[in-house]
Amino acid sequence: MKRFQFRFAILVGLVLSLLVACNPGREIADNVIDNNSGNVAKTLVMFTSADYPPYEFIETVDGRSEVKGFDIDLAEHITEKLGYGLQIDTINFDRLIPVLQSGQADFVMAGMVPTETRRQNVDFTQLYHVPNHAVLSQRGSGLSTLENLRGKIVGVRQGSIQAQRVREIPNIKIKSLQQMSDLVQALKAGRINAALVAESAAAGYLAVNPDLEIHQIPSIPGNSGAAIAFTKGSRLVQAFDQVISEMKTTGELDQLALKWFDAVSESPPEALKP
């Protein structure tokens, strides 16, 4: 009996490997194929990086979990208007473009900036949100403008709008980190002198960390904001674009921004530039 146990484990392992190998899962991208042939697909798969409140985060009270945030509300609104279902999956921010390319996602919303490099790999809608930039630093550091940041070590969220903006500042050491919370810890530990962030995303951290201070900096006209990303050549781009334009004229987009960015910060909600 005792000798039998190991051999039993081997057999169980072999059976399990068969099960894993044969397990039917979700077939890839019916939707993508449907989009290209022009038919209406049932459910669109959206990927996001749910670690960036209030844009997207997971609410986890009482053992239940739900993805929430500005981007999520907007995605629900658009897909509903276009008659699609919506399924939301989460993954790290730097994996969002790969899941689009591999066809696992139909679209990606994560406050993503349409940079030149990204445009070569995926398609974007127009901007749906242009955030205020702000300098986050330790209280009393006196770093309140972009000018002050010269010669300092400045942290940004990898691939964010601010990561693009920070390159305009001469003589600066840039440190890009994965998550907003990583930036806050780097700041508290003194590894960076300041962080260039979206004001609305920093508000929640400011409330929890009284040893930090924030200064809004003037935004540059035409400066980039967030857009929705699609697989290259997806026909959904146009439809999504149209709904965003409608929401801008009816003021629904402003209302949505008001709901999310007012709920977290006490600062006045940021105005959207059409």
Added chain:
Amino acid sequence: MVLDFVNCFNSFFLAQILGQAIGQTGLVLDFGKIVPNIPFILQGIGITLAFTLVSALIGFAWGTILSIFKISNIRPLKWFADFYTSIFRGTPLILQLAIIYFSTPQLIGYAIPPFQAGVITFSLNSAAYSSETIRGGILAVDKGQREAAMTLGVAYPLMMWDIILPQAFKNILPALVNESIALLKDSSLVSTVGALDLMRRGQIVASEKFIYFEPLIFVGLIYYLMVMSLTWVAQGFERRMRRSD
């Protein structure tokens, strides 16, 4: 230095017990903040355990087959097993996971779920490591056992299955437990492809609550307890096996 450490240790536990800030400076921990999120984090135990168990079993079975390839006289099988091991030991686990997760949909048009991608990667990787352990175990079985079996006319498969392998496994149990513990902790890598395991749940709560250390320390404690129970179970298992000596 030692005093500093003790101080830090004390204040850490004080903060934990009181659930409040220790002062103006230093590491401020408030575990009270994550109390409502604890059920969500705990649900990750099942997912982490499922990853570990399934991967350990498949890896063990596949590793046994590979080890038999390695000691066989058939050259191509030996080459294959050696090449396989060199690939999986020679590249980082996180890279293997990323390749399997992202390339499968493009190669065969199947949107592989994170759980499957994780189990496949961990099994294949663990098999490479344990095949070497098992090979060592087989070679350590006294030569006389094999010779006696051959003299008695026992066929090769039966000799392996009934005589050599059971003795080999008994000797390598501690090494296999090591492998399972490594798997349990390495399973946290699936958080990078979006599976909601313990680690990822800790990170999610961290960003939801705008905090950092509390969920991570809590998750660390759960990992520690899981590894401790695994060690404990393995020790009992080993004692039972030694009884037949």
